[in-house]
Amino acid sequence: MAAARWGQGSQLGRGSGLGGLRDGPSPDALRRPFFIAAVAVFAVVVLAEIGLSILLGGTAAEPVSPDQADKLGVPIDVFLKTQRASAAPPGAGIGFLAFLDGLLLFTVVMLGLSLIMDLRVYGRVQGIVTLIVTFLWVVGAFFTALLALAKLFLMFGLFVAAPFGTIAYLALWGSFPTSQAAAILALLLLLKIVFAVLLVLSQPKFLKVTGLVVLLLVSVLLQLILGLIHGFLPGPLVSIGDQFWALITVVVALVWALIMLIGSVPAIINALRVSGSAGD
Numbered sequence: 001m002a003a004a005r006w007g008q009g010s011q012l013g014r015g016s017g018l019g020g021l022r023d024g025p026s027p028d029a030l031r032r033p034f035f036i037a038a039v040a041v042f043a044v045v046v047l048a049e050i051g052l053s054i055l056l057g058g059t060a061a062e063p064v065s066p067d068q069a070d071k072l073g074v075p076i077d078v079f080l081k082t083q084r085a086s087a088a089p090p091g092a093g094i095g096f097l098a099f100l101d102g103l104l105l106f107t108v109v110m111l112g113l114s115l116i117m118d119l120r121v122y123g124r125v126q127g128i129v130t131l132i133v134t135f136l137w138v139v140g141a142f143f144t145a146l147l148a149l150a151k152l153f154l155m156f157g158l159f160v161a162a163p164f165g166t167i168a169y170l171a172l173w174g175s176f177p178t179s180q181a182a183a184i185l186a187l188l189l190l191l192k193i194v195f196a197v198l199l200v201l202s203q204p205k206f207l208k209v210t211g212l213v214v215l216l217l218v219s220v221l222l223q224l225i226l227g228l229i230h231g232f233l234p235g236p237l238v239s240i241g242d243q244f245w246a247l248i249t250v251v252v253a254l255v256w257a258l259i260m261l262i263g264s265v266p267a268i269i270n271a272l273r274v275s276g277s278a279g280d
Helices: 002-009 011-015 032-058 066-071 076-085 092-116 119-160 164-173 178-202 204-208 210-232 235-279
Strands: none
Touching (some): 032 092, 164 235, 210 235
16 A cells, blocks of 8 residues: 555656655655654755845945945945945855755655645646746746856956956955855754754655755755855955855756756646546
8 A cells, every 4th residue: 555655656756856756765654753853954954045145145245335445446436336236245155055955845845745645636736836836946046047147247357357346346245254154054064964864764765765865965065065165265256256156056956947847747747647537
């Protein structure tokens, strides 16, 4: 009976770009308290990436007044135009991790729903839910990537436009709270380790869900590289490096969401076929 239930629930694997769910955990063998705790911990991760990145962004660059900019040698018109062109402060790298981790959280939540919903109903709604969510994710990630690219060009263009552009860049993005960012990244890494441990404790066969494991490893790898960028780049270049890696992160999330979007189509077709057969 458990095998039959999981066979129906395995549509999630094809609809989410997560192969190998036929070899995944049996719902009847799942330790639900650990699974619920894992979902809660990773929800905290995503919320922390969004919320703490906003807090980080608010203090990423030291506020510079027009008088201070003038003392630095920045023409007031250049300073004001630059402020209007990019009001958002640096620190996008941490926040953009939420694009990828949000997809992981969605996948884990869908796995959880397969345990509490009637699997016939779940099989019919899972594909369309995945289609809608991933379509919105692709659209959001695409436009965010364009904005991130535009900001990166602005930052790099100012930096190389010596002398006034470089001075303006230093006034706006020359400082970056690397120690604060390192503390946030360390906290996120710890939470992800706790999430992985809880997930394995809930059912060791989750390690056989290849797509889930790969997505988590990619998330951790992107985060570790972001930490290296913050730690090893020269101070004035950290903001550019952070923005560049934020762009890479959102592009990776865009590709993954696109794979999930394409993978949801067969699940919808199968659900329609099943519904048609039941109607006959």
